[in-house]
Amino acid sequence: MGRYWRTLRRFWCTAVAVQLEYQVNVLIELLAVAMSLSGSLFLLSLFYGPEQTLGGWNWAQALMVQGLYTVFDGMATTWLRPNLGAIVTHVREGTLDFVLLKPIDSQFWLSLRTLSPAGLPEIGLGLGLLGWGSHQAGVVLTLPSLCTVLVMLLAGGLILYSLWFLIAATSIWFVKTWNATEVLRALLASGRYPLNAYPPALRLLFTLVLPVAFLTTVPAQVLLGEAAAPMLLAGLGLAVLFFAAARAFWLFALRFYTSASS
Amino acid sequence: MIQVEGLSKIYRVAEKQPGLAGTLRHFIRRRTRNVTAVQNVSFKIEPGEMVGFLGANGAGKTTTLKMLCGLIHPSAGEVQVAGHRPQRRQAEFLRRITLVMGQKQQLLWDLPPMDSLRVNAAVYGISDAVARRRINELADLLELGEELTRPVRKLSLGQRMKAELLAALLHEPEVLFLDEPTLGLDVNAQARVRQFLAEYNRRTGATVLLTSHYMADITALCPRVLLIHQGRLFHDGPLEALADQLAPEREVRLELESAVAPDAFAGLGRLEQLDGCDVRLLVPRDQLTTVVAQLLDRFPVRDLDVSDPPIEELIGGLFRQGRV
Structure with a gap:
């Protein structure tokens, strides 16, 4: 375990060092993040006027959902996209060979090799939105509800990661799966609105097949004291199930890896 | 150290006709055919041997090397390397081997080689003190100095290959698979890499299997050669015997x-x-x-x-x- 921890520290130190190698690029990225954030806030202000509700959620509550979505989107920028997006490149260029020849779990390497600090301000803003929305909605934070929210956020993160990793792993056969991950990201964007805003068929889809509901709506419900225990258990169960599926699928896919020719 | 018995690999490759019509047909209904890359190859390599692996492009050299490393699962046959079945890719096995590919690199492009070496040290569980000692020793042998602290993208091809070798040997592997390690290097750089490999083999007794397009690499380093053609093993023995047989x-x-x-x-x-x-x-x-x-x-x-x-x-x- 110590070896994995030390490796992770080195991974992230080199990731930050690579980013800082190009000073201008860092500035441009920060600028891009600032512009994208102000864009989404503007959009939000258009969507939710103070008097409006959406699927029974008032605007302060919807703001909490938007905050949670922003946190996950930032997480995707910081962690998922740089790492899982690189799997396709590794397969196409044959550099996956070097990963597979290291005496360390290849899924660990591919999932945590790098990070992009560009998404961190987005996570910060998401948490800010969540806090402000909660305050406006009159949420009273207790220790049990805080713990439950954290657990549900972890479960949501695990679901998102596993779905993304499952798609990235198919590049072993199909090589280029960038389009598929873009579709996934677009679907996840549906998590920025409360689940009740959608028709029943889509609600079912977003709960069981592509469980975006557990990323945003359910944690917000926990804070509002509206979450039902079966829903929480279902979220945890799905997280474990998706992670196990991603793990098993990766081990299965590796048997078909043919390595790019030299 | 290496035992190969009846090794075969069959790939399924997609076939595509040229032109727009061919592209559309290929997109809608993909046609594939089986290609035999390696067919019934058997050989044994003793500990400490340096063996050259010869063959034209597409003869099956790299596919064989990758099966020996465990990167590709064989279609048939048995492989044992350092007492392990490579395709199981156990950590214990991976610590004992290394693969150097002249056409691919593991060093981080934007950072000095030292950063990649520190990552490798952590991955292999080598303490900082031991890693420092090994880096110094290998850098001496490879005549690398301040290059280790310069971004990889600023290094010449020869310096980069030497740094790649250092990264590949940091964990002191017992079996070295070298796939065209001198590719694209000038004559002097090739000679230095050759000298280094000979010295490394002498000092550590490592087993080396080397493919190269440059015959000088093989004649300088490998008393024994394997010649593979169209996936079949054509010759296994001393280089001179091959010359006798061929000429x-x-x-x-x-x-x-x-x-x-x-x-x-x-x-x-x-x-x-x-x-x-x-x-x-x-x-x-x-x-x-x-x-x-x-x-x-x-x-x-x-x-x-x-x-x-x-x-x-x-x-x-x-x-x-x-x-x-």
Whole structure:
């Protein structure tokens, strides 16, 4: 375990060092993040006027959902996209060979090799939105509800990661799966609105097949004291199930890896 | 150290006709066919041996190397490397081997090699003190100094390959799989990499399997060669035996005091070239001493040189003639 921890520290130190190698690029990225954030806030202000509700959620509550979505989107920028997006490149260029020849779990390497600090301000803003929305909605934070929210956020993160990793792993056969991950990201964007805003068929889809509901709506419900225990258990169960599926699928896919020719 | 028995690999590859129609057909209904990359290959390599792996492009060298590393699952046959089945890719096995590919790199492009080395040290569980000692030792052997703290993208090809070798050897592997490690390097850089590999093998007793397009790599390092063609093993033995097998004749070059008529060389091997005083003959190996004695006796010889025809020409010729 110590070896994995030390490796992770080195991974992230080199990731930050690579980013800082190009000073201008860092500035441009920060600028891009600032512009994208102000864009989404503007959009939000258009969507939710103070008097409006959406699927029974008032605007302060919807703001909490938007905050949670922003946190996950930032997480995707910081962690998922740089790492899982690189799997396709590794397969196409044959550099996956070097990963597979290291005496360390290849899924660990591919999932945590790098990070992009560009998404961190987005996570910060998401948490800010969540806090402000909660305050406006009159949420009273207790220790049990805080713990439950954290657990549900972890479960949501695990679901998102596993779905993304499952798609990235198919590049072993199909090589280029960038389009598929873009579709996934677009679907996840549906998590920025409360689940009740959608028709029943889509609600079912977003709960069981592509469980975006557990990323945003359910944690917000926990804070509002509206979450039902079966829903929480279902979220945890799905997280474990998706992670196990991603793990098993990766081990299965590796048997078909043919390595790019030299 | 390495045991291979009846190893085969069959790939399924997609076939696509040229042009737009072909592209559309390929997109809608993909046609594939099976290609045999390696067929029933068997050999054994003892600990500490340095073995050259020869063959034309697409002969199956890299596929075999990748099966030995455990990157590709064999379609048939058995492989054992350092007592392990490579395709299981156990950590214990991976700590004992390394793969260097001349065409791919593991060093981080934007950072100095030292950063990649520190990552590798952590991955292999090597303490900082031990890693520092090993890096110093290997850097001395490879004549690397401040290059280790310069971004990889600023290094020359030769310096980069030496840094790649350092990264690949940091964990002191016992088995080295080297796939074209000198590819694209200039003559001096090639020679330095060769010297390093010979010295590393002498010091550590590591087993080395080396593929190269440069015959000089093989002749300098590998007493034994495996020749593979169209996925089949064609030769396994000393390089000289391969030369004997491929070229039963030796080349004799003469520089004479004065020109001689071509028919004067009748019965003295095959006359390949006669250009004034310069003569080139191909003489069967078993008649070499007799013929050389006769040449010295009959002609006013100023200089005489006996050599094997270059091995790459022999192998190339063999492939072209389809004799293999």
